Each structure stands twice: as structure tokens, then as C-alpha cells.
Amino acid sequence: MDNKDTKGISIKKNENFSDWYTELIQKSELGDYTDVSGCIVFRPRSYAIWEKIMDLVNQRIKKLGVKNVYFPLFIPEKFLLKESDHVKGFSPEVAWVTQAGDTKLKERLAVRPTSETIMYPSFSKWIRSYRDLPLKINQWSNVVRWEFKHPVPFFRTREFLFNEGHTVFATKKEAEEEGPKIIAMYKEILEDHMAIPSFFGKKTEKEKFAGAEYTLTLETYLPNGRAIQGPDFHHDGQIFSKAFDIKFLDENGKEQYVYQNTWAISTRMLGIMFALHSDDKGLVLPPKLVDEKIGIVPIIFEDSKKKVLAQAQEIKKMLNNYGAFIDDREDYSPGWKFSEMELKGIPIRIEIGPKDLTKKQVIVVKRNTSQKKEVKISQLKKVIPQLLDEIQKELYKSAEKLMKDNIVSANSFKDVLKLINNNKIVLAPLCSNIECEDNLKDKTGGAKVLNIPPEQSNLKGKKCIICNKDANYIAYIGKSY
Amino acid sequence: MDNKDTKGISIKKNENFSDWYTELIQKSELGDYTDVSGCIVFRPRSYAIWEKIMDLVNQRIKKLGVKNVYFPLFIPEKFLLKESDHVKGFSPEVAWVTQAGDTKLKERLAVRPTSETIMYPSFSKWIRSYRDLPLKINQWSNVVRWEFKHPVPFFRTREFLFNEGHTVFATKKEAEEEGPKIIAMYKEILEDHMAIPSFFGKKTEKEKFAGAEYTLTLETYLPNGRAIQGPDFHHDGQIFSKAFDIKFLDENGKEQYVYQNTWAISTRMLGIMFALHSDDKGLVLPPKLVDEKIGIVPIIFEDSKKKVLAQAQEIKKMLNNYGAFIDDREDYSPGWKFSEMELKGIPIRIEIGPKDLTKKQVIVVKRNTSQKKEVKISQLKKVIPQLLDEIQKELYKSAEKLMKDNIVSANSFKDVLKLINNNKIVLAPLCSNIECEDNLKDKTGGAKVLNIPPEQSNLKGKKCIICNKDANYIAYIGKSY
Secondary structure, three states, rough: OOOOOOOOOOOOOOOOOOHHHHHHHHOOEEEEEEOOOOOEEEOOHHHHHHHHHHHHHHHHHHOOOOOOOOOEEEEHHHHHHOOOHHHHHHHHHHHEEEEEOOOEEEEEEEEOOHHHHHHHHHHHHHHOOOOHEEEEEEEEEEEEEEOOOOEEEOEOOOEEEEEEEEEEEEOHOOOOOOOOHHHHHHHHHHHHHHOOOEEEEEOOOOOOOOOOEEEEEEEEEEEOOEEEEEEEEEEEEEEHHHHHEEEEEOOOOOOOEEEEEEEEEEEEEHHHHHHHHHEOEOOOOOHHHHOEEEEEEEEEOOOOOHHHHHHHHHHHHHOHHHHOOOOOOOOHHHHHHHHHHHHHOOOOOEOOOHHHHHHOEEEEEEEOOOOOEEEEEHHHHHHHHHHHHHHHHHHHHHHHHHHHHOEEEOHHHHHHHHHHHHOOOOEEEEEEOOHHHHHHHHHOOEEEEEEEEEOOOOOOEEEOOOOOOEOOOOEEEEEEE | OOOOOOOOOOOOOOOOOOHHHHHHHOOOOOOOOOOOOEEEEEEHHHHHHHHHHHHHHHHHHOOOOOOOOOOOOOEEEHHHHOOOOHHHHHHHEEEEEEEOOOEEEEEEEEEEEOOHHHHHHHHHHHHHHHHOOOOOEEEEEEEEEEOOOOOOOOEOOEEEEEEEEEEEEEOOHHHHHHHHHHHHHHEEEEHHHHHHOEEEEEEOOOOOOOOOEEEEEEEEEOOOOOEEEEEEEEEEEEEHHHHHHOEEEOOOOEEEEOOEEEEEEOOHHHEEEEEOOOOEEEEEOOOOOOOOOOEEOOOOOOOOHHHHHHHHHHHHHHOOHOOOOOOOOOOHHHHHHHHHHHHOOOOOEEEEEEEHHHHHHHEEEEOOOEEEEEEEEHHHHHHHHHHHHHHHHHHHHHHHHHHHHHHEOOOOOOHHHHHHOOOOEEEEEEEOOHHHHHHHHHHHHHOOEEEEEEOOOOOOEEEEOOOOEHHHHHHHEEEEE
């Protein structure tokens, strides 16, 4: 028996989340470290899920009239410098190409940290008249942000993959109306496919995207007590259109600057999904995002081998739509196979032995709960889709419970601090003074405003937990990745 | 009437191919230049086709057991240096990242020109036993080769997109058996989908991939008399496995180096496809690769407007499966709309006016031949798929005729030179001496051996056109991109 790399995970999730996560990523063959600091390999098991996310987004944005494009990886330095907030936000993390072959470049080139500044000179050329609007494009790309914080596979890597939607409108109204549509699309993919719950809100001025007028985000809660930002939508108003001279002639022949949005979902979501659902036995995945949903383990004894294998084949054929596969290797024990399927996150395991054969049944085991069930073979085609659906919903509910249990309200700094130190996300009143936000960070050892929910009916009479003046909003506060 | 950017192409394909092509790419909105020298924008009309090519390849390689992955964009210099032929081949064109933010990097990082040297250190870690083989992975990526030759959109850009298959086997036999399968896959996509004919063969030692044992290619012929290399397959033997220490324990417990292949198709094929099929009116595309296959132009007069538009709507609905759309803009003339659809490569145009209405018919126009046909509306659902199929086949046949007409055999250098100066590809005998290949290039002003076809039954008695010694093969020779 060769159980080399596929030994189980040795660290408990609730004892040392960080080391557990690192082990999970490697032993479940999701990702791997490389010699490029902060950059990882997306192995087949994780990349296949990213391909599914891309498909889901593509199907949805196509209906919104968005078309995919590809712009250059490199951005001439002069373009990056055009919008001052944007360059301030990104230049500390830019990887610079300065040389090609033996030739020193005249102007250094930024490896895109995001593509506004390489796309918008083209937009300025392409957009002439109101007839050219709206312009809705999207790009799937690799981007590089050379962060000097500690990298964590999927959560924070120096190169990551994302979609970047870039849309252009004639009026502010039209541009802003896109926001809820994009957020709803991302929220649906998170909830219904990745089984990730999230809370919605607007970023503060301090935390918004560099160059945006405002930023809307979905954030979620991780088992280690940290919040993490998910997909986002930025309304840029006319900030970039003025910097990049993107103008159009309106129906009255008057020249106007366009209004712009950008929006993104990144491979970070894969890490969030792995971390939320997985356990001490390994990977747990939402069935909707797995091709091989069912692993069949025949329990082989010499005298009944032929019959059991034949029955396993029949079941595989019956459940072909769910990517059923048989592990019939003879030099591995059933127990070893069970562990391997658990490690790799196969949503349902079917065990079939000689005794089951006589009863015309199999044992069906749900990966997320380890719940075992005897199911008549004649019932499998009915039961399996129900169980898959059940698993999908249970994963969401359990992650949602974790999130809800860890969001609490408080009105004084003392309570907020205690809760944050207790790994909670706190809904607390704040004023919009940026100094209060800075103070909050200092005094809590790094907690920040995650976002501000739209619902603000409880604001009346509330005081900012930092300065005690009238609060402007009740915001989500927490430590964040 | 506003006919701004959408004016037709002003240059004739057979008068000035190069300028015609540049105009085509821009006016048909396929690509655009950027301020990054040699890098282009893939606009929606070209990127959508690349997405289809990716789908076609993905479907086919999945059946071969290949899984997609994503490796880092950056390659530490020490990795790039590990295989000497490989580094010699690529280092003159490598873009180097030397700085991140304000920090000078300790080791400079290559922006991948191809991913062997970033992938294979991982392969060396992952592969331990014969049980881990074959390992078959593929990556869709952007790569950068900072060529100093004149860049041409799609044909030769400093950043381009490609698939890179990287497969690993226990034996040379297994590895080499993959070659014909991969070549057959690419050939089918070229022929049946892109309508691109090609000729197959092996590269010479001089022209093979840097680091390969041998290279197989599909090459084709462009209307300007130049050959161009398409998809390729490289058998690397144990060259990289020895450089990167990729070993496994075989079934007898003996340590062995693995055998490797790589294979690729790139966005260059888009340029080849645009150039082959398009004409002086604009873009011509194989119907299979177009979503909007049918453009309906209602011929509107005030008195019959309502009826004509209603009929157009009905036809659109009837042909929904073919992505039919109506251009019912009232401030553009039918003639302008015809030209625009021609420029943008809509495979079939349907014209419908009041006279057609009474006859219960429409005018159907094929983009590639401009052939017009009256078709009864009741017959449309039958006729349209036939016509689309006809167009697809005609495009292939016409490109194939061009290629075949321009491949000729010759046995003396004098004849070869004349033919090459006459924009032909020549099948001529050569010896395998690399000096003869160098001489060929010098004496012809740049012609080279494109590839060597497997069929060599006519070799007997043939002499090398350069040195007049016994020929080792009959090879395709031509000027190439």
C-alpha cells in the first residue's frame, strides 16, 4: 500500500486554521507553492472550479450585453500616471518590466495590476457619439499586485485571476443602475453555486477603490474570525473619463464626458469556498461545482468480486450524469479509498459489497455530514439528485449560520473592541470622519470598516464609537484579510 | 447619415496585401493598436472567435485526459537557465521584471515566453511513481516574446494567447504516440471550423523548438505568398526531464527519467483565418465560428413599413438558432447596412421589401460569393442551414485551392529560386546538413525549410539543391512569417 502524499490532514481546523488551510490546499491538490514568492500553481482540482465560475459569469454578463475582450498585459508608465488616486493606490505594488532581451526599455512597463489605464486610451478612440454607448466589455485576466503582506494561497497571491468588467454610459443614472444588477449576479453565483453567504454594503471613502467615486462590495466571514472582501462594483463617475479624455457627442451635438463602472470577481473566492466548507478530513465542495460528484467503492472479496464489480459498473452507468466513477484499484483498501475521496471532496460516496448485492442496495455516504444511508439500487436515480441538492443547501446554511452567529451589534467602543478581539464582525455606529476610521484601526490593532449596509433605520440617536459625535452610519467593522 | 468609422476598406487585397490586412483588422473591429509597441487589443469580434477555439480544444483534450491548470506568469531567472537550448532560443526575447513598487528584486523574473521552466520544477515534485503517469496538463495563457521583427496584428505580436499542453509519460513510445493525436485534433479544428487548409511535416534540426527532440507542425499559405506556421507538437524526449530532474520509480522500483511533449495553438490562427477568407469588402468568416450568422435588412417604405417589419420579425424568430438579427435603424440606408454587414463578416444577409412580401419570399445573399437568391419564406428553415454549410465548405475549398496552386515541386536551385521569388512554396530535395539550410536562406533572401512531409517515396536519386550531394528528404521551402 502506497499512501505517500495522500495521507490525510494532520492539523485540526478549529485548532490552527492557518496551518490547516495550508495543508488542505496542498494535500487536496488544489494549489502548490512555487519559487516565485507569493505566486501559486492552480492545480486541476481548483482550476476546474475557476473555469466553472468563468462560465457562470460569462452566461450572465452576456445577457447584460457585455462582450469579452483582451487588452495588453503591459501598461506604459505614462498611462498609469494619468489618474492620481489610481496611481497612488497601485504604484507601490506594481511589477515593472524594464528590459527586453538585452535591451533596456526607454519607458518602463507596468504589469497590469488592473486594466483601467491600458483600456481607457482605447475607449477614448472608440467612443465618438451617443450611438457608441453604452460600451460594455469584460476581460478575464491575470493581474499582478506585488503586495508585501504575507501571501496566502488563493486569498492573497501576488498574481491572481479575475474578471474585470468595464462599462461606459452616457448618463450617471444609467451607470449607477448597473450596480445592483452586477451585485445581484455575483451574489447569486456566491450563494447558489459556491454556497458562500455574504453581506452587502458600500465602502467608506478611505477603503474605496483607488479612482472610484464609490465602491460596493460583498464581504464574508471566515472560520478564523476574519472578514474577507469578495466581488466588488465600482462607480467611477467621470473621474477616469476626465483623466483619459473619453467624450461623446450627445443627441444635441454637445460634447460630454462618459460615466464609467468597473466590477470584478477573483480567484480569491476559491480560497474562501475551500476554507468555509472543508473539514479535518479534507476538502468539501458544493456539488454544483464538481464534475465527479459520486465515487463508487466496490468492497471486493475474491468469491464475489465479479458480481460486485458488474453491479458497480451498472450503477456508474446509471449515475453517469453525475460524473460517477469507480475506484476498483486492488492494491488499495476500501478504507484508504474512503479517506482519499474525503480528502478530495467527492460529494457522495457509494459503497457496495457482497451483502448489499443480495439486498439489492448500496451504502450512500454524504461527504459534508458523513451521514450513511442504505439505498435500494432501484431508488438511486431518484435519491442521488435529492442528496446532492441537500448537500448544496446544507453547505450554504452552515456557512450562513457561521456568518450570522458572528455578526453582532454594539454601540460603544469598549464593546466593539471586546467583540473584535473575540473574532466577531461588529455592526457599530461611526461618523464619516476619516480620522475616526484611522483611530479605529490603531485602537483595535487593525480592524477596519468592511462596508456600510444600505439599511440604516436604526441610526437615530447613535453616536460614533470613536469621537462620540453624531454617527453618519452603522457599519460592519472587523479584522480583514 | 453617419458613416464615420464604418466606411469600407479602401485598399485592394491583391494590390497591397499588407495595408489591406491592416485596414481590415481595424475597420472590421477585430483588433486595435495600443501604445505598447507590438501588443494589440483583441476586440469583441476577434476575442469571441478565440473563445470558440478554446472551447473546441478544451472539448477535445478533455477526451484525451488532459486537465487545465494555471501556473505563474513569472519565471525566476535560474529556472529559465536550466536547459541550455531552451534558454538560447528564448532569452533574446524575454521581458524582464526587475522591480516591484520601489524595491529592486533580488533575482529578476522573466515574463513567461512559454511555461516549461516554471512548470517542470513542480512536475519534479509531483511525479514520484509510475502511478503518477501519464500526467497531462494544459494551460491557456498570455505569453510575451519581445521580438524585434516588425509586428503584425495577430500574426506576430509581442504578447499573444495560446494553449500550452504539457504531457509526461513513462516511455518514449507512449509519448510519441500522442503526436498524431494532437496534430489530428488541431488539423480538424483548422479544417472543419476555421476553414484553414494546412500541410503537415517535421521541422529540421535548425527550425525545431528550442529544447525539443523534434517538432511537428501544420503550416499554411497566405495570399501574400508567405507561408506561416500554425499549431505545433514538440517531443522533448528526456531533454527537460534531465534538466529539471523529473524522475519516477517504475514498476520494478527502478528510477527513470520521464518523456515529455508540449503542443500549442495560438491567436496567430485568427489572423491567418481573417487574411485567408476576407476580401475587398471586408471580413469573411466561416459560419461555424460566428454567433450572428444572419443579418436581416428590411427595405422600408412608409406605406408598407409595418408589414415588412412584422415579416422581418417573424423571420428572425424562425432563424433564431442561427443568431439572426434585424437592422431596422431608420437613419441608415439599406445600401449602408449591406456594406456594414459585409465589412463585419455576417455570413448571410436577408433582404426583405414590399415586393417580396407579396411573393412570400426574401432575397438571400451569401457573404463569400455575393450570390443572390430568391427564397420562399416557407423554405427558409431548410435553405439556411444548407447555405451556411455551403459557405463553410466553399471557404475551405477556395483556401485549399490557393494553397495547392502555390505548392510546386522543383529539383534544382535555379528553379526553386525562381518559384520562391514568384511567391510559391516549393517541394525540393535537401540534405540534412545545417550549412545547406543556412545557405538556402542566404541565397534566397530569407526562404527556409517550412517542414518535411512524412511521404518521401519520390526521394530516390534526388540531390540536395544546395550541395548536390544525396538528398535526405524532400521538404517544403518558402518565405515565412
